[in-house]
Amino acid sequence: MDFRELDSAIDAIEVFVRDFEPGLLDARGAVRAVERFAKVTHLGQAGTALAVQQVDRTHAYRESGARCAADWLARKTGVASASAFRAMETADALSELPATNAAFRAGKLSEAQAHEIAGAARKDPTAEAELVAVAARGTTMKGLKDRCRQVRASAEVDDAAWAQRLRDNRSLRTWVDPDTAPCGMWRTTPDKGAEINAALDAETDLLFRAARAAGGREAREAYAADALHALITRGPRKATGATLVMDAGVADAGFASRGQRCEIPGIGPIPVTIAKQMLATAKIRELPADPALLPDYATDRRYYPPWMLAWLDQHYPVCGVEGCDADFHLEIDHVVPKSEGGLTAIPNLWLICWYHHRLKTNEDWLVTGTTHNWDLVPPNGGPDPP
Ligand SMILES: [Zn+2]
Incomplete structure (x- = not known):
């Protein structure tokens, strides 16, 4: 194997970055530069993931006293060992996933995206190509994770086992960071998590609005931390509960087939076993998905009936x-504005x-598309494509 071409490419990049003067770029040029460097990063991650497998196979990591290849990779690349373990997992999965492998090698996926896709596609290989397309379209990481969760959920063959796994793996840990800040992390079942989130959201909203009204400008996360403390020491100020969206027939069948919903908004698809336990306490929404089946209601006032909200x-x-x-x-x-x-x-x-909303109202951005498939675009179609 000859590294000469790779080395001269690296030399060229090195020279470019050394002499790079981003201040000379216009807006479009700056965007292009970021896109190119992202590609270099992705290619580097793909090459690393592929090469480290061979380091593992040949035990080359042992020479430096590392315990395993992931440990060695963490030291070599200066990343946390959790990231190195993740990269090793991704690398292992690639050989079974041709579409992910090809897109990763072409610099179209980041390591984080490839890892997310590999996890879901291993459960349902028929979804692989679609997930790669979703990622390549420039969907956000959160959007990709949501889609991967749906794929994993519909590939669950044993609903009760999934529910049991969620229950068995619940945990809460607290620790203190180097700055003496107490920290915590929890993992719980979707029904309990939905109740926690609802209470936390409600209290955060109250604190956030009060702070904004008084001129406070801290991030929502800061008020969320205050909300957690308030809920634990004082209890909730407002009754909240989990919301479950379940299509008709799912509870009786005991599983959700593809396209059927059994989910908690903001969390995602959940085991039907857990949904059934929630039926006694959760708010169940069974509104038709098709807007044509909703009550005919139109007014020129700003009144929104509860079903509409x-x-x-x-x-x-x-x-x-x-x-x-x-x-x-x-x-x-x-x-169409009022x-x-x-x-x-x-x-x-x-x-x-x-x-x-501000872009549309104050900067004349335009709504395009069809009813409930709308999108928002800049006035005059925005900047020319690169
Ligand atoms: Zn938005």
Whole structure:
């Protein structure tokens, strides 16, 4: 094997980066530079993942006193050992996953994306090509993880075993970091997690709004930490509960077939075994997915009946703008603005995040697409493609 071509490519990149003056780039040039460097990063990660397998097979890592190849990789590349273990797992999975392997080798996937896809595609190899396409389309990491969770869920053959696994693996750990900040991490069953999230969200909202009203400008996460403390020391100020979305027939069948929903909004698909246990306490939404089956309701006022809010929440778990995965403080937007005669009616409404709502309202961004397949685009079609 000859490294000469690779070495001269690396030399060229080295010279380029050494003399790189980003201040001389215009906006489009800066975007292009980031895209190219991302590709270099991806290719480097792919090459590393492939090569380290051979380091493992030949036991070359032993020479430096490392315990295993992942340990060696962590030292060699300066990453945390958890990342090195993940890279080893990805590398192991690649030989069985041709589409992921090809896209990874072509610099189209990051190691994190390849790892996420490999985990889901091992459970359901028929979903592999679609997941690679989802990632290559530039979907956010969160969007890809959501899709991978759906794939894994519909590939679960034993619903009760999945529920039991979730229960067996619950844990909560606390520790103190080097700055003397107490930290924690938990892992729990989806029903309990949904209740925790609902209580935490409600308390965070109260604190966030009060702080904003008083001129506070800290991040939502900071108020969430205060909310956790308030909930534990004082208890909830507001009754909350988990919301379950389950299609008709799923509970009786005992499993959700592909395309059927048994999920908790904000968490994802869950075992039907757990959903059945939740039926006694959770709020169950069974609104039709098809907006044509909803009550006919239109007004020029700004009144939203509860079923309308519930339908919008269910239909837009995240911001409706393609590629945006903001999932809190979503705002109702009239596609045709009220000032231009747009009505408060399901066909004219969608949920978008605060940021995208401002772009539409104040910066003249335009809604395109068809009803409930809308997207938001810059005025005049935006910058020319590179
Ligand atoms: Zn958004």
